[in-house]
Amino acid sequence: MSGPYRLPSSAPSRxxxxxxxxxxxxxxxxxxxxxxxYGDTLASALAASGVAVLGSSPLLGRPxxxxxxxxxxxxxxxLEGDHGPWSMVSGDEIVxxxxxxxxxxxxGQTLRRLAAPAAADRRxxxxxxxxxxxxxxxxxxxxxxxxxxxxxxxxxxETCDVxxxxxxxxxxxxxxxxxxxxxxxxxxxASHRPGGIADLYDGRIDGRPLAEWAATRASALRDRxxxxxxxxxxxxxxxxxxxxxxxxxxxxPGRVSLRLISAxxxxxxxxxxxxxxxxxxxxxxxxxxxTTARALLRRHAVAPGRKALVATSSxxxxxxxxxxxxxxxxxxxxxxxxxxxxxSVFDIAKALGAPISLxxxxxxxxxxxxxxxxxxxxxxNRFGEGASAGARVxxxxxxxxxxxxxxxxxxxxxxxxxxxxxxxxxxxxxxxxEAVAGGWAAGAAAAAQLGAPLSGAEPEVEVMPxxxxxxxxxxxxxxxxxxxxxxxxxxxxxxxxxDLLRAVERRGPAxxxxxxxxxxxxxxxxxxxxxxLAAIAFRAxxxxxxxxxxxAGRPTLNLLAARAKVRD
Amino acid sequence: MISRDLLSAVxxxxxxxDIWSAPETAPESCDVAVVGGGVRALGVARACATAGxxxxxxxxxxxxAAGDERAWPVVxxxxxxxxxxxxxxxxxxxxxxxxxxxxxxxxxxxGCLTLAEDSEAxxxxxxxxxxxxxxxxxxxxxxxxxxxxxxxxxxHAALYEQAAITVDADxxxxxxxxxxVAAGARLFAGLxxxxxxxxxxxxxxxxxxxxxxxxxxxxxxxxxxxxxLIREGNGRLxxxxxERVTLVTSGGAPAIGPALAVEDLRISRDRAGALSVSGxxxxxxxxxxxxxxxxxxxxxxxxxxxxxxxxxxxxxxxQIGAAGIDGVWLALGFGREALSLALPAAxxxxxxxxxxxxxxxxxxxxxxxxxxxxxxxxxx
Numbered sequence: 043m044s045g046p047y048r049l050p051s052s053a054p055s056r057x058x059x060x061x062x063x064x065x066x067x068x069x070x071x072x073x074x075x076x077x078x079x080y081g082d083t084l085a086s087a088l089a090a091s092g093v094a095v096l097g098s099s100p101l102l103g104r105p106x107x108x109x110x111x112x113x114x115x116x117x118x119x120x121l122e123g124d125h126g127p128w129s130m131v132s133g134d135e136i137v138x139x140x141x142x143x144x145x146x147x148x149x150g151q152t153l154r155r156l157a158a159p160a161a162a163d164r165r166x167x168x169x170x171x172x173x174x175x176x177x178x179x180x181x182x183x184x185x186x187x188x189x190x191x192x193x194x195x196x197x198x199x200e201t202c203d204v205x206x207x208x209x210x211x212x213x214x215x216x217x218x219x220x221x222x223x224x225x226x227x228x229x230x231x232a233s234h235r236p237g238g239i240a241d242l243y244d245g246r247i248d249g250r251p252l253a254e255w256a257a258t259r260a261s262a263l264r265d266r267x268x269x270x271x272x273x274x275x276x277x278x279x280x281x282x283x284x285x286x287x288x289x290x291x292x293x294x295p296g297r298v299s300l301r302l303i304s305a306x307x308x309x310x311x312x313x314x315x316x317x318x319x320x321x322x323x324x325x326x327x328x329x330x331x332x333t334t335a336r337a338l339l340r341r342h343a344v345a346p347g348r349k350a351l352v353a354t355s356s357x358x359x360x361x362x363x364x365x366x367x368x369x370x371x372x373x374x375x376x377x378x379x380x381x382x383x384x385x386s387v388f389d390i391a392k393a394l395g396a397p398i399s400l401x402x403x404x405x406x407x408x409x410x411x412x413x414x415x416x417x418x419x420x421x422x423n424r425f426g427e428g429a430s431a432g433a434r435v436x437x438x439x440x441x442x443x444x445x446x447x448x449x450x451x452x453x454x455x456x457x458x459x460x461x462x463x464x465x466x467x468x469x470x471x472x473x474x475x476e477a478v479a480g481g482w483a484a485g486a487a488a489a490a491q492l493g494a495p496l497s498g499a500e501p502e503v504e505v506m507p508x509x510x511x512x513x514x515x516x517x518x519x520x521x522x523x524x525x526x527x528x529x530x531x532x533x534x535x536x537x538x539x540x541d542l543l544r545a546v547e548r549r550g551p552a553x554x555x556x557x558x559x560x561x562x563x564x565x566x567x568x569x570x571x572x573x574x575l576a577a578i579a580f581r582a583x584x585x586x587x588x589x590x591x592x593x594a595g596r597p598t599l600n601l602l603a604a605r606a607k608v609r610d
Numbered sequence: 611m612i613s614r615d616l617l618s619a620v621x622x623x624x625x626x627x628d629i630w631s632a633p634e635t636a637p638e639s640c641d642v643a644v645v646g647g648g649v650r651a652l653g654v655a656r657a658c659a660t661a662g663x664x665x666x667x668x669x670x671x672x673x674x675a676a677g678d679e680r681a682w683p684v685v686x687x688x689x690x691x692x693x694x695x696x697x698x699x700x701x702x703x704x705x706x707x708x709x710x711x712x713x714x715x716x717x718x719x720x721g722c723l724t725l726a727e728d729s730e731a732x733x734x735x736x737x738x739x740x741x742x743x744x745x746x747x748x749x750x751x752x753x754x755x756x757x758x759x760x761x762x763x764x765x766h767a768a769l770y771e772q773a774a775i776t777v778d779a780d781x782x783x784x785x786x787x788x789x790x791v792a793a794g795a796r797l798f799a800g801l802x803x804x805x806x807x808x809x810x811x812x813x814x815x816x817x818x819x820x821x822x823x824x825x826x827x828x829x830x831x832x833x834x835x836x837x838x839l840i841r842e843g844n845g846r847l848x849x850x851x852x853e854r855v856t857l858v859t860s861g862g863a864p865a866i867g868p869a870l871a872v873e874d875l876r877i878s879r880d881r882a883g884a885l886s887v888s889g890x891x892x893x894x895x896x897x898x899x900x901x902x903x904x905x906x907x908x909x910x911x912x913x914x915x916x917x918x919x920x921x922x923x924x925x926x927x928x929q930i931g932a933a934g935i936d937g938v939w940l941a942l943g944f945g946r947e948a949l950s951l952a953l954p955a956a957x958x959x960x961x962x963x964x965x966x967x968x969x970x971x972x973x974x975x976x977x978x979x980x981x982x983x984x985x986x987x988x989x990x
Binding site: 126127548549550551552553554555558559564586593596597598599600602603605606607609 | 675
């Protein structure tokens, strides 16, 4: 066994699809020697070893752990010796190999951590930084120490008929449609692993398991040079060309190159992201998204904890709860914010005898700083007051949260183009049925736009349909409660409900000015983990318009300059 | 934990004033109606309200610093342009005074370095500025790099103004809004004026959708809104537009020393170390020009790209004062140096509207003056 949280080999064989239990791998994280299994990612190997705290938050210095994976990871890590703004990647994107050395955030963040919590209206400037700035300006000559100017990034221009962004089920389905029409297709996928989260669901496409269907399609596309992995599309220009940042070397993620891909049509199949829940201390290590917990279980045979509690407002929580039980992790209870959930997933969970509490919200967690872990979860009913609300503390060392799904639509929103201009969205829904159907429809629309008739048939999907998750917005009382300052609406940027409330009171109906002041989405994940939480909370506060939403990725000045050169 | 509780207790005690009015409560009449929501408009609202007028401010969007004000949040006294030099001379001192009295406006006496390929013309301007006693002088090229280390690629003499100020434009807007409300003004965000109400040659009020507000005087302090209102009122405004773009980087950028005006680029650094770089349209080309100038900035992450429209009077000068339409006053076309002029122009307008003559330095900017007359003034 490698690590105390690895499932025993007696666990069902469907857990640990990506790891080889026979082959241990040794690596170092922050100087500490640890071991994982062949096929582990840095994130899963750390979780298996019981490393719950991956670093601390930039402004408030709160300990943070693994919550989301890939694009939604707000605690990115870096390999030793790798530098630059793109060197910080999700631990799930780094495949562990013998002798690998990785580290948490850089010195700049550690320095900022020393600062006391910033006052509401000077959030951008913690005390220590303020002092450094003052010193810098008081010096007669600024210290002539400058970062070495980076060479212009490698940049190239490419053309194709159709570019598909995202190689999840929707993207692969779109690719099937477009290739059946005989078009020159390119695909870019931000992760090193194609297929999205298809392997986290049970079901069949054309008679084969979801993951197998996706893997076969993806490897065929990779062999033909159609699919490029670790390539993130960050912008679609008004002329329809797509800016893609590629990490050509897995050993050095910080080294990136830029591709400007001009396509006749673009299919945006970026998929959906799970939304966290808002409650006091919702950022504590041990609070994990349902899909993240399931990914660790199914791919790497890693248990998120020993005593789990599930809080959900969608079917996703039940799926993870059932997996946890199968894997031998004790599930204390499932807390569902909905009053009357329906559907097959809920029925199966109920039939399996999982203890379920409906109309129940998590109001906070109990966290032991020294141990670095959760000890309990506070919960109460949505309705009723005082004693009838049934406030209680449940014991658990991991809290699985799921607030339903929000589309990863930042690319689309950023461009403002639509199907008429050749940008086709394949964002129909988070379920495999909607993903495949939406992808196929978007592919068909792109093919029709280019005048190529389809010759294939749409893949047939058999999965359990989802009930749409209900969004339960944070209640107005929760803004004023003592927990508001610990309930995060943007984790990576350290923005809480309390901050948002004070900003709205102070700045009035000015979403853009509030976003600027609070630094919304300026964390290392560009606001992606927090999905649309800030927007939902802002609306619940009665604000007009929208605060800043997540960004698909942020270029450096260097990359912009390189793009200017390719454009010439 | 204790410090955090203490902090939140302090924050609770400092409850912000209720400075935002709901659109439904717009008054039927007021003395002065201000159109616009940026620092310029808020400055006018504050100045008029302090002078005792009943002021209502209507902004079609947010009440916060406008894009062009944030693009170059620098206030300086020295100006290559002679007319602006006269009006802006007191701007930094005025800003410091206002910031002190309002509180909560972080200002940095950062200095400002103006660089131009044609350093001889700059030198001539510098001689005049120096003679006027504005505290600016030419520095040789070696000193330029010492003042601003990232500018390794520039090899010309430059104009340095030590006392220029970099200000947090959003905080300034907020503080001005608070002061205006404290003086009795009312602020309405998300309530744009749709038309001027005319009575013969004079304007008597504003239409805001289906609502009408009668006003003794109307101040147009938002270029875009002004153009729409005046055009629809069959008037003419002589403004030219310039499309620019502002790149904002993540915090912690290398120190650039003073704020930099390099030809048509404007570079400033806020207190969190985020750079704002503003230049002609085309974010990519702008980044490229910046890196030729300062290669050390290459690794900075761009967190925001914002297109900004800058309006300038046709003769390159702003239009401040009474318009051709009776009852309408303008504070428009401030150009790239929008923030420097905002407070002096507001004071001048408030004085002029109360029947005073205002500052004589603003006479060349009066909108009723023909361009020919202005040219004459320039020659004289």
